[in-house]
């Protein structure tokens with residue numbers, strides 16, 4: 001049997017490692033950045049096979065001085081950009097305040113999206129009313145951009161008597177149908193293929209709505225993600241598949257999800273899906289790429305996969321301490337910077353914003369978030385026991401409560 | 415052998431350490447398991463000690479984790495894979511049910527799947543529906559799988575070593591609420607550490623707790639209680655608070671199980687209650703109840719009682735109304751005594 005085998009060294013297992021661990025300095029050259037304005041913008045009806053290069057480039061609009069440059073610079077009014085900056089700022093302030101509330105033991109658990117705000121906020125601006133997002137736990141920016149009342153969100157976080165989800169879900173796993181925000185599952189990757197199904201339904205019914213699916217770099221390893229690509233391609237589903245590559249999945253570097261030597265956008269190419277790789281910290285690039293993908297979807301031109309390159313600046317959740325597995329100052333060295341600072345710089349440079357206005361809006365938003373927290377707290381919290389009744393636990397398992405659940409509810413005496 | 419006080423986490427780590435040292439075929443992997451040492455820190459330090467070819471991080475793909483474990487096991491390794499939470503094992507269902515469990519049978523013993531799948535299970539940590547489930551019954555129903563659930567550090571280490579050495583696929587469920595100390599369901603009382611409990615004293619080296627062997631956790635004369643995991647301590651509290659002299663049997667191996675210990679006890683007491691945290695209907699308690707009925711019918715003085723989680727998903731805010739705590743378990747004991 002071994003006759004054909006040439007003499008060779010023993011095999012060994014390759015296990016990818018990040019270039020930076022605690023106390024070291026990450027070498028971010030693995031990101032392969034393109035200069036702002038340099039990547040071509042194909043027409044929306046381009047054939048996926050003809051634009052494979054875009055999956056390995058990086059669409060960027062804002063240059064180092066805050067100028068919008070190149071073919072992807074979008075048509076968008078300063079008013080919309082000001083609204084976007086405000087929503088990003090609100091997201092960041094909300095996250096910071098809720099982290100404190102978690103530390104004060106007012107809420108049991110929290111997940112922030114620090115550093116990733118541009119992706120969900122700008123994407124929301126590129127969608128239309130009626131479109132449905134299938135988000136993960138890190139797209140609270142979609143809710144801010146759609147002006148969902150903060151009190152409702154905080155009641156969910158507090159799991160109190162006004163929690164719209166009746167205390168059933170962990171904090172952050174919102175569901176806000178009227179804002180185009182699908183109920184978040186705790187199980188990763190399951191919802192990308194559901195988004196494809198939602199989009200197929202819109203096509204089956206002859207509607208004009210599209211779906212937008214969200215997944216993290218780490219979660220693209222799940223089979224459901226790959227299944228979603230196949231279904232999206234086969235039925236040319238009107239869906240945008242957003243892969244938020246924030247470089248980390250809890251303690252695991254993106255190379256462990258398969259990012260080494262390739263890109264997550266490249267996953268789409270093999271499936272025949274138009275795929276872009278975009279600077280996720282560049283508000284204008286996010287908006288432009290999202291518009292491009294939405295136009296394709298709405299024009300019966302099929303799905304688009306977009307890899308958003310960004311960085312998870314905070315811990316995975318309040319249960320996580322990232323200094324245990326990556327350099328503490330990693331975000332500072334991340335070459336794509338802070339999305340908020342970059343849009344602010346752009347707006348100031350076009351004369352549509354000022355430092356003074358920034359300060360006053362920040363104060364205003366801080367007051368708004370504090371007031372919302374105060375009001376929500378007046379409806380109780382998990383900590384003080386003012387939660388939905390124990391009896392409500394038996395509701396919604398089925399449409400009509402079967403006899404065995406009624407018996408169990410009686411046994412509990414509620 | 416020298417013993418040390420250990421938490422369940424330390425005991426599990428020690429079991430993997432011992433086996434990585436003894437057997438070059440043992441490999442340990444899972445999500446966040448390598449560099450970081452697992453979200454519950456069960457594998458902390460093992461990658462540093464044994465290198466990245468023996469202890470490593472995996473992509474987030476439970477079907478992938480179990481699939482590669484089947485391939486490695488068939489090659490001759492002894493994979494010990496971690497599923498981050500038992501609630502996330504479902505993507506691996508096909509690899510477990512159709513593949514790992516049947517490899518030996520369908521190849522008439524040509525290929526085997528000697529893998530151990532560790533996974534934290536159970537509630538009591540405000541984890542909501544995706545960090546609280548007790549899915550043991552899905553696995554006990556599958557022919558060819560072994561399902562194990564320890565209730566203390568000593569058993570955790572001994573059972574994990576026995577599972578790793580066993581040539582069948584083992585589902586190894588770890589009740590996360592008792593990782594750091596026994597929990598009797600009184601959530602408003604201070605946490606008790608394992609260092610105060612005799613079963614928290616763990617030998618440092620190699621030993622096993624045999625599979626298919628139950629333990630009489632508390633001897634008693636009036637009522638046999640069949641339980642496992644966290645509920646062992648809840649049942650103990652219920653016995654204490656109700657004044658019923660219950661014989662509490664910690665099954666340890668759920669399937670295949672130690673029927674003799676169960677039957678001998680029920681024949682002695684004439685009464686039986688089955689207690690688990692998992693939802694009631696078609697739960698593992700249904701199998702236990704049937705077995706007792708089949709083997710002890712003429713010794714029973716009352717119907718067998720079942721106390722379990724309600725038949726709803728695990729809620730976040732109503733956790734303690736959901737969890738079958740000592741009061742609810744004691745009510746069940748009383749019903750078993752009345753009739």
Ligand SMILES: Cc1ncc(C[n+]2csc(CCOP(=O)(O)OP(=O)(O)O)c2C)c(N)n1
Pocket residue numbers: 136138186187188215216217218219220244246248249250312316445474476498502505
């Ligand atoms: C099926 C499944 N497996 C594992 C987990 C546990 N888990 C929760 S978040 C997470 C990391 C996800 O990383 P990524 O997809 O990159 O998203 P990010 O947190 O970076 O936004 C893991 C492993 C889960 N929720 N579901």
Ligand SMILES: [Mg+2]
Pocket residue numbers: 216217218244245246247248249250312
């Ligand atoms: Mg990530």
